[in-house]
Amino acid sequence: MSHGWAPPAHTGRAASQQGMRRQNLALVMTTVAAHGPISRAAVADRTGLTRAAVSSLVEELNSAGLLAELAAAPSGRVGRPGRALALSAQGPAGLGLEVGVGHLGACVVDLRGEVRVWRQVAASNRNRPPSEVLAELAEVSQRAVHEAQDMRLRPIAAVLAVPGLVGDVPGTVGRAPNLGWRDVAASELWSQELPLEVENEANLGALAELWQGAAATDFIHVSAAAGIGAALVVGGRLFRGARGFAGELGHMPVRPDGPACACGAHGCLEQYAGEEAVLRQAGLVRTEDAVHRLADRARDGDRRVLAALERAGRALGTTLAGAVNLVDPAAVVLGGAYAELGDWLLPVIRQELTARTLRPWQPEALLVSALGRRGPLLGAGMAAIRRIVEDPAVLRS
């Protein structure tokens, strides 16, 4: 009647003692990262490892320069005081890079997740040759790296945030319409020593949100630039879908027979809540700082702008309600350009969410990103160093 189990569910990997060590090193590392200065004994309690094992693991992490012992603080409790462990403020660091339409950015984040260097410069990158853009970025980056080195920080990996899609080949930009890029092998053009990884800016914004602790471990992060993108974070990880295309919120249907969209369909969300559509409704022309002007006029009470924002918010809310019904996230975060327009969008979206989600929806579960435009670059820097926290053994090679 049946034919047995289907082939593989992605066959796991063999567990070895090296793997065990590796996992426990990571466990200690993440525990220290998450629970501030903490003693070995407390790590042991929290992880289930023995104190002896923790000692050995800490010793290894310590001599690799990943952990540091802080000065002892009097605890007031009886017994020998523990020695406070914390992630090292020196040593390995992550280099975050960003190519925006109107700016370039570089930042350095240390193991603790703290931003130590932050540089952004204005630049007109629209339709500029990628090699030229990356060359200028390299200059900005090098200054940032030098600054970091003065603080005894040693960047070990770079992540580049781009307003576009990552290509099938790692390290390439598949398409970035706003930059005019198409199939750009960024990591090859990148002449620096550091390994470079490319990631979509919206995804990195979502990761920044995750690691800065504003939202839960399961949320939808919506951000708008030219298009509308959503990043799904599930169980503390980016959810990319089977082919890596998950999160195309902008082309969810709002009205099946609505206005034609560039994608070929009709009534996509972008036709209601996309930058171009909103500006058109508001009677504004599209410029680099259009979002600011929208917000200004809304503050001034401009009827047409307010109506445009309400219309956008309603469409966005409807679509998000659908997404919430389907994915059941713990929160929805508005980032990117939407963050600045939160005052006017939030109430309408809340209304729609409340009305259209089958399960009761807590109003406070819809929130505006506190990171704003800094999200992508911050996320890039954090992502670059986060690997070390989540798997310190990669440095042992």
Next chain:
Amino acid sequence: MSHGWAPPAHTGRAASQQGMRRQNLALVMTTVAAHGPISRAAVADRTGLTRAAVSSLVEELNSAGLLAELAAAPSGRVGRPGRALALSAQGPAGLGLEVGVGHLGACVVDLRGEVRVWRQVAASNRNRPPSEVLAELAEVSQRAVHEAQDMRLRPIAAVLAVPGLVGDVPGTVGRAPNLGWRDVAASELWSQELPLEVENEANLGALAELWQGAAATDFIHVSAAAGIGAALVVGGRLFRGARGFAGELGHMPVRPDGPACACGAHGCLEQYAGEEAVLRQAGLVRTEDAVHRLADRARDGDRRVLAALERAGRALGTTLAGAVNLVDPAAVVLGGAYAELGDWLLPVIRQELTARTLRPWQPEALLVSALGRRGPLLGAGMAAIRRIVEDPAVLRS
């Protein structure tokens, strides 16, 4: 500027040698399950374990009665022939149970994933006291268990498929409107020895689809009964969302200002593609076998029925396109009542998917479940025994 890493990303568990053994036992088990009769050496090649380690692991699984050695088949290749390992056709088995509106079911699935006992009886369970229903189910179940025992099968766990929502407390049915159940503690009413777990029938249908190998490891399984539910399978696992409510496809908005829905919103998918809506459009009254009658009339070319199905398919397609844009599954599977109506729904849905998905959509990635109504019960049986395959160490306790 920043405040370091956010608290936990669900802190992992400490790796111990026992855990290592456990993981490798599972690895051998799943490898044998997935790749048919296979020799120790081939398992070693495939998993990366050494032959010695595999031997030791197989020895343990063997003496626990989980693996069996088949008669040697001449391979024709040079060298000592391998001894073919396969999952045991005896020993531990899973008991699948189902309470439907019009029937009760029980089945027994062995370690290989093969159905060995299959029993379904008609019953009118609508608004019947849960204790009475479960008592009758227990009888059916016991006969099935006895039959299984005659085949040297020993059911070790039961999973119950219900057309409703699982409650917060494991083992309880939160709501099953079609049965008239509300907060029923099924596992307490279940007087049998076996541990009982309760799961939504649509989810189990999706798991059956997964394990029977029709679809990929990432897909959306749509099924309709009274409501429209979707089960998301991601990386070979059920995706439940933050609160366990993921998959409410029926209340995704199709037209923001469409007909009012029982959920309080307007224009939900259920108002277009739900059983009641389709029947109303088709001019049929609602009965137990309404789906059959729909299919019959459609086959006869009934204009009104065909129009109703087209309308439903179009709405379903629009919504699924949105879901695909958001989640990017490798496939979409139509199950439940939709499976029988596939001939008429499929073309329209394909059309919408092709038109509305941003990424190119392969027509063959939309398919109809071959399991039909058997899915939920089959999935229940398979789920009950699948745990042993995925973690054989649980039997060691």
Next chain:
DNA sequence: CCCTATTCGTCATGGCGGAAAACAAATTAG
């Protein structure tokens, strides 16, 4: 001041489990 209770970190021992390599067994090719 000294002694005890308490907690922390380390050290020594042991056992478990996989890796590596040698070996025995079973087949094909010639």
Next chain:
DNA sequence: CTAATTTGTTTTCCGCCATGACGAATAGGG
């Protein structure tokens, strides 16, 4: 019948964590 080849087991070894004991560093009480 021998050589070659592949399989499965045996043996030895090593890494890693658990266990338990011990020294270290504190607070509290007499």
